[in-house]
Amino acid sequence: MKKFRAVQKACFLFFSFLLIGWMLGNGASLWASGGEGGAYSFPEMAGWKQSGEIQIYSRTNLYDYINGGADLYLKYDFQELKVAEYENDRKASVTIEVYRHETPVHAFGIYSQERLGNANYLEVGAQGYSEKGVLNFLAADCYVKMSSVDVGPEEREVLLAFAKKVVENLGGKGSLPSILSSFPREGEKKNSEKFIAREFLGYAFFHSAFTADYELSGKKFKLFLIEGTDQKDCRNMVQEYLKHTENLQNKVEEGRYQLKDPYHGGMDFYWKGNYIWGALDLDDETLRSMVLKLFAEGLENKKINNDNRNKPSLPQAAGY
Amino acid sequence: MADNGMDRRDFMKSTAAGFGGFFFLSSNEIKPEETTKKPLKEQKIIYRTLGKTGIKLPAINMGVMNSSNPNLVRAALNSGMVLLDTATTYQRGTNEAMIGEVIKERPRDSYVIATKAHPPENRSTGLYTKEATEEDYQKKIDASLKNLGLDYIDIYHHHGASVRESVLYEPVMKALEKAKKAGKIRFIGISTHKNEPEVIQAAVDSKFYDVILTTYNFKQKHQVEIRETIAKAAAAGMGVIVMKAMGGVQLQERAEKPVEPVPALKWVLQDSNVHTIIAGFTTFDQMNLDLSVMENPTLTQSEKAHLQWAAFQTGLYCQGCGQCLMQCPEELPIPDLMRAYMYVYGYRNLSHSQDLLLSLNLPPRVCGDCAECPVKCSIGFNVSRKIQDVIRLRDVPAEFIA
Ligand code: SF4
Ligand code: SF4
Numbered sequence: 001m002k003k004f005r006a007v008q009k010a011c012f013l014f015f016s017f018l019l020i021g022w023m024l025g026n027g028a029s030l031w032a033s034g035g036e037g038g039a040y041s042f043p044e045m046a047g048w049k050q051s052g053e054i055q056i057y058s059r060t061n062l063y064d065y066i067n068g069g070a071d072l073y074l075k076y077d078f079q080e081l082k083v084a085e086y087e088n089d090r091k092a093s094v095t096i097e098v099y100r101h102e103t104p105v106h107a108f109g110i111y112s113q114e115r116l117g118n119a120n121y122l123e124v125g126a127q128g129y130s131e132k133g134v135l136n137f138l139a140a141d142c143y144v145k146m147s148s149v150d151v152g153p154e155e156r157e158v159l160l161a162f163a164k165k166v167v168e169n170l171g172g173k174g175s176l177p178s179i180l181s182s183f184p185r186e187g188e189k190k191n192s193e194k195f196i197a198r199e200f201l202g203y204a205f206f207h208s209a210f211t212a213d214y215e216l217s218g219k220k221f222k223l224f225l226i227e228g229t230d231q232k233d234c235r236n237m238v239q240e241y242l243k244h245t246e247n248l249q250n251k252v253e254e255g256r257y258q259l260k261d262p263y264h265g266g267m268d269f270y271w272k273g274n275y276i277w278g279a280l281d282l283d284d285e286t287l288r289s290m291v292l293k294l295f296a297e298g299l300e301n302k303k304i305n306n307d308n309r310n311k312p313s314l315p316q317a318a319g320y
Numbered sequence: 321m322a323d324n325g326m327d328r329r330d331f332m333k334s335t336a337a338g339f340g341g342f343f344f345l346s347s348n349e350i351k352p353e354e355t356t357k358k359p360l361k362e363q364k365i366i367y368r369t370l371g372k373t374g375i376k377l378p379a380i381n382m383g384v385m386n387s388s389n390p391n392l393v394r395a396a397l398n399s400g401m402v403l404l405d406t407a408t409t410y411q412r413g414t415n416e417a418m419i420g421e422v423i424k425e426r427p428r429d430s431y432v433i434a435t436k437a438h439p440p441e442n443r444s445t446g447l448y449t450k451e452a453t454e455e456d457y458q459k460k461i462d463a464s465l466k467n468l469g470l471d472y473i474d475i476y477h478h479h480g481a482s483v484r485e486s487v488l489y490e491p492v493m494k495a496l497e498k499a500k501k502a503g504k505i506r507f508i509g510i511s512t513h514k515n516e517p518e519v520i521q522a523a524v525d526s527k528f529y530d531v532i533l534t535t536y537n538f539k540q541k542h543q544v545e546i547r548e549t550i551a552k553a554a555a556a557g558m559g560v561i562v563m564k565a566m567g568g569v570q571l572q573e574r575a576e577k578p579v580e581p582v583p584a585l586k587w588v589l590q591d592s593n594v595h596t597i598i599a600g601f602t603t604f605d606q607m608n609l610d611l612s613v614m615e616n617p618t619l620t621q622s623e624k625a626h627l628q629w630a631a632f633q634t635g636l637y638c639q640g641c642g643q644c645l646m647q648c649p650e651e652l653p654i655p656d657l658m659r660a661y662m663y664v665y666g667y668r669n670l671s672h673s674q675d676l677l678l679s680l681n682l683p684p685r686v687c688g689d690c691a692e693c694p695v696k697c698s699i700g701f702n703v704s705r706k707i708q709d710v711i712r713l714r715d716v717p718a719e720f721i722a
Contacts, residue, residue, distance in 0.1 A: 063513070064514070066409070067407075067409070067438060067479065067480045067513065068383075068385050068407060068410065068513070068563070069385065069407070069409050069410055069411075071385060071386050071600065072385065072386050072410070072411065075386065075602075113388060113411045113414065114411050114412040114414065115412075116412075116414065149451055194388075196388070198602070199602050199603050201389065201391075202387075202389050202391065202392045202395075202602065202603045202604045203603060203604065203605075204603050204605060263391045263392070263394075263395050263604055264391050
């Protein structure tokens with residue numbers, strides 16, 4: 001009986017904790033949460049011990065941890081941050097921040113906003129890079145940021161060893177968004193791909209988009225790809241865009257659009273099915289036609305619309 | 321220190337600020353503004369001078385933190401905005417680099433750059449850690465110069481101070497002073513988004529800082545205190561820049577209906593001690609809307625009403641009108657229950673909320689006998705849902721929330 005009471009009490013206390021956590025986190029539990037990264041626990045590491053409590057931040061208080069930077073994380077559907085600090089006998093320290101986002105694409109999005117093209121890239125998680133005292137990487141729906149103080153010459157190895165264990169605990173490294181493979185390879189700047197979660201190009205009617213930077217024939221430009229939920233969604237976006245740029249047309253049909261945007265200058269894009277792809281900052285029309293054709297081929301070849309077999313097929317390269 | 325806790329006196333004070341004492345100036349209290357018409361888009365621009373720095377700035381400028389769109393920054397500058405605000409940490413310096421790309425096409429005197437860095441901090445005390453050295457801070461300033469591609473930065477803010485001791489933290493002050501002497505920065509600022517009155521007061525007392533950048537909006541429960549310390553800063557010749565005029569993304573998301581930006585910005589500008597606002601727009605439409613505030617910055621009656629409504633909605637304030645009391649067959653003290661809810665979700669003060677709940681002599685089953693709640697709250701609260709959310713706190717052992 002005594003034992004039963006003790007269990008009953010423990011359960012009650014546990015649920016009390018959950019309740020308080022839920023209330024303070026406005027829905028995000030502090031002790032366990034849904035999603036892939038929810039049950040995440042920090043790894044053990046020989047020679048290091050965790051110092052202090054694990055800190056947990058939700059959408060409502062991320063601001064307390066990263067100040068004004070929090071707004072952008074919220075726009076990338078940030079869910080929860082867990083922070084652990086480790087110390088060794090020599091008082092060196094390592095801090096690990098695990099930012100969990102709503103989807104792996106959103107985690108990639110915020111990671112892509114913060115990585116530099118010329119960083120020292122590493123094979124860790126889906127992708128990572130290191131700088132002095134820093135190792136950041138992407139794994140599944142988490143963006144992980146690690147930093148060290150006073151670790152000494154073996155700093156990079158130490159951070160990498162921690163990173164590998166963190167990936168194991170996250171239950172897999174995940175991958176970069178597969179849709180990126182449809183971007184033309186010719187002239188693409190390595191690691192320049194980005195995911196813009198909202199308001200692409202500064203227009204509320206464009207939701208998210210993938211972009212990549214290019215340099216070809218001495219021209220620097222950007223290519224973009226918007227993945228709509230369906231054909232109708234894309235039609236609405238194109239319609240709104242034409243209205244906004246005062247290029248009103250009676251009938252909005254799939255195909256190529258070349259127009260002048262008051263803020264972005266010359267705009268050249270295609271719409272077909274649930275995809276809109278185009279070029280920005282490229283004034284050479286021949287080059288534009290070529291890269292957009294390559295893009296269409298990429299979309300076709302990679303068969304990224306496999307899961308949408310019933311929808312209109314992507315355009316054939318011929319005719320572009 | 322931090323403003324998490326709130327006693328009854330504070331609650332009454334904040335409630336007064338939020339309702340009856342809601343800060344609106346009458347038309348004859350509003351100072352005439354210096355204005356100009358920009359020939360390009362006929363955009364009317366109101367200028368105010370940033371304290372003793374002498375920098376003339378439009379009343380609305382751009383906080384670039386949420387945008388990686390260089391054409392939006394170009395459009396802001398083309399529309400007459402002058403100040404671009406960023407930070408070394410925003411997108412790990414890529415935000416500064418993006419701004420650098422835009423401004424390199426323009427004359428140096430056509431824009432003003434403000435950036436900032438936050439020293440390593442113990443987050444529970446707000447005090448800086450041993451890693452917050454003068455050398456470390458100097459490196460941050462140099463990194464900003466490099467990212468922006470500039471020889472000097474107009475305003476460098478000591479970012480995110482939340483207690484007096486941090487405002488006066490010598491290694492950071494020395495680094496800033498040396499950078500100013502070396503011509504790397506023109507003016508020294510301090511930014512705060514927590515415990516603002518204490519931070520601003522300390523900055524005024526220090527006579528060290530030229531500019532303050534503070535959170536200030538119509539939804540803050542301590543807006544009166546902020547307003548008073550801003551007045552002291554302005555009187556001391558400091559420039560006053562406001563951020564989060566609409567309360568920030570997380571508050572916007574919690575609102576049951578979005579807050580309109582124009583009244584929120586006008587509310588800040590009616591305080592003549594505020595010299596400019598950095599608006600964190602991310603679309604061209606938002607930018608144009610924010611700029612339109614300068615056409616007529618006086619709050620209209622309907623805008624005032626919207627702000628009052630929005631303060632109640634998003635601030636989780638029950639108006640205490642009592643309209644619900646006669647509607648509940650169980651005769652629950654609904655306004656008190658709404659207050660308990662506000663303590664948890666607004667102020668994160670669970671013990672206050674629990675004390676209140678226990679004092680109300682509520683029945684064991686609250687709302688349990690109603691298939692549907694007939695209560696129509698005057699400001700649209702879903703009363704029964706809020707009651708069910710908060711009532712669970714009654715059963716949590718006090719030692720876990722003390
Ligand atoms: S649900 Fe609750 S608040 Fe609504 S009428 Fe019933 S007891 Fe009153
Ligand atoms: S009707 Fe709404 S605002 Fe009025 S007292 Fe009741 S809960 Fe509060």
